[in-house]
Amino acid sequence: MRIFDIDFLSRRLQQAALDPAEWPLALDDVSRAAGGAGAVLFSLSSRLPGPLGSPDLDEMTADYIKGGWYERDDRYVAVPAILQNGVGVDQDFTNADDIRRSPYYQDFLAKHGRRWFAGLGFRTEGDGWVLSIQRTIAQGPFLREETQQLKALLKPLAEAATLAKKLAFSRVAGLADALELIGQPCIVFDERGCVLTINALADGLVDALIDVRTRMLSLGDPRSQARFDFLLKAAAQGMTHPSTPAVAAVRDRYGARHVVRAIALHGWARYPFTGARALALFEARRPTGEATQAALRAAFGLTPAEARLALALVDAGSLKEAARRNHVTYETARTYLKAIFLKTGMRRQAELAALIARCLV
Missing domain, CATH: 3.30.450.80 (Transcription factor LuxR-like, autoinducer-binding domain)
Known part of the structure; x- marks a missing residue:
C-alpha cells in the first residue's frame, strides 16, 4: 500500500x-x-x-x-x-x-x-x-x-x-475595470452564460436586462436573444479568438441596438474555480437623439438649445463645428457654452464631453 x-x-x-x-x-x-x-x-x-x-x-x-x-x-x-x-x-x-x-x-x-x-x-x-x-x-x-x-x-x-477562487475573482474584476478605463463596456460570463462581473459602463447599458435571479442577460427580443446566446456559447467553448472575435448586432426589449463582440478567455486557467469563459464587449452608445437631449435637460437643467449643443460637442469635438451642426453662429454657441459650464460645473470642453459621455452611456 x-x-x-x-x-x-x-x-x-x-x-x-x-x-x-x-x-x-x-x-x-x-x-x-x-x-x-x-x-x-x-x-x-x-x-x-x-x-x-x-x-x-x-x-x-x-x-x-x-x-x-x-x-x-x-x-x-x-x-x-x-x-x-x-x-x-x-x-x-x-x-x-x-x-x-x-x-x-x-x-x-x-x-x-x-x-x-x-x-x-x-x-x-x-x-x-x-x-x-x-x-x-x-x-x-x-x-x-x-x-x-x-x-x-x-x-x-x-x-x-477557496484561495484560488478569491484570487481569480479579483483578476476577473480587474480585467473589467481595466477595460472601463479605456471607455470599453464589458461583461464577463461564466460557462453557463451567467454574469460574473460587469463594469460600470456596461451596467449603464444593460443593467435593466440582467435577471437578478439567474444573473443572465435577457434581451426580450427572441431573435436577438438566440443570436446573442449563440455568440456567447461559441466564445465559452473556445471557438473565438481575440484576433477574430465573433460580432453580432442585437436589439433589446426597449428597441435599443447593441453591437456585441464575444471573445473566448483562452487563458481561463488564470481564473480557476470562477467558471470565467467569455468576455462580451459592447459598443459604447453614442449620446445622440431626442431621448438623450431630454436626459441632459433633466440632469443639469439645460435648455433644449444648450442640450443640443452639448451633445454636438461630444461628437464634433470643436465649438465651431458644433455651432455649424446646430445652425447657430459661433458667438451664440459661446453663449450657450458658458451657460452649460455654469450648470454642469465644468470648465473645459474636454471635461464637459467626458461628463456627458459618462452620463449617457
Missing part, C-alpha cells in the same frame, strides 16, 4: 492556488502519489472538466467533451455519496458485470487505457467539485486503505480552491 506525503501535496496545492500555472503540475503530483495515471477537477455545476487537469489527460479530456461522454458518464451516480463521504471509488457503485456491459467503461475509458478511479468531493463557497484520479487497468482499483489516506487531502484541496 502506498503512503502519501500529505504535507508535500498540501504545499503543492497551495502553490497552485497562488500561481494558476502550477495547477496541472500539482495535480500530476497528486496523481503520481496516489499511484494514478492522471487527475482532473470537475465542476458539478456544469458536468464538464474544468481547466484544471494533469497534462497526461489532455487527450482523454478532449475526447470526453467532443464525444459527449459527460452526458453518459456512469460515475455521476456516485457524486452525491462522494460529496457526503469525501471519497468514492468504482466499487462503491458498480461491479465487474456492469463494467463489462458499460459503453462508458468499454468504449471510452478502455480506449484511453483507463478503468479505475477515486473521486474526492469537496465544496468551495457552496460550489461542488470532484477531483477524479484515474488508474489504468493494470494499476488496479483503489484499495479501501488508500481511500482513507486520500481523505487527508480534502482539507488542503478545499483551502486551495
